[in-house]
Amino acid sequence: MLDEVYRIVQQRRDQSADQSYVASLFAKGLDKILGKIGEEATETAVAGKGGDPKEVVSETADLFFHVLVLLGYYDLPPERIYAELRRRFGVSGLTEKASRSQKSDAR
Numbered sequence: 001m002l003d004e005v006y007r008i009v010q011q012r013r014d015q016s017a018d019q020s021y022v023a024s025l026f027a028k029g030l031d032k033i034l035g036k037i038g039e040e041a042t043e044t045a046v047a048g049k050g051g052d053p054k055e056v057v058s059e060t061a062d063l064f065f066h067v068l069v070l071l072g073y074y075d076l077p078p079e080r081i082y083a084e085l086r087r088r089f090g091v092s093g094l095t096e097k098a099s100r101s102q103k104s105d106a107r
């Protein structure tokens with residue numbers, strides 16, 4: 001579904017802003033897209049605190065969608081994110097963090 005929505009996002013880029021919400025975001029520019037991500041991330045956090053599963057799902061969907069618009073802005077297909085997650089797969093976050101602090105100690 002992320003790939004499908006991303007494909008639509010890319011198709012909307014050149015459309016009229018009054019006929020497409022995605023086109024209106026592109027027309028308003030990067031700061032508008034970033035502002036929406038900040039807003040939706042906050043709303044996701046508030047929903048997480050509230051504990052209503054429906055709200056968590058709805059706000060997370062809004063957040064994912066606006067992140068797809070940002071990826072579209074930079075022509076970055078979701079596959080790039082999947083590849084990064086695959087690269088990290090199986091590496092404990094704690095192990096990765098410890099290796100980072102060892103690297104900075106060595107400097």
Ligand SMILES: N=c1c2ncn([C@@H]3O[C@H](COP(=O)(O)OP(=O)(O)OP(=O)(O)O)[C@@H](O)[C@H]3O)c2ncn1[C@@H]1O[C@H](COP(=O)(O)O)[C@@H](O)[C@H]1O
Nearest residue numbers: 005008009012019020021022023024036039061062065066
């Ligand atoms: N998944 C979504 C999606 N999720 C959320 N939204 C919109 O994101 C906006 C977020 O809600 P807000 O209340 O925060 O925003 P707002 O007050 O309307 O907007 P601002 O004035 O703050 O910018 C709403 O207008 C939602 O309708 C989405 N708009 C589009 N899509 C997908 O993008 C496709 C293309 O959409 P259009 O470009 O509108 O054709 C659609 O077919 C969907 O697949």
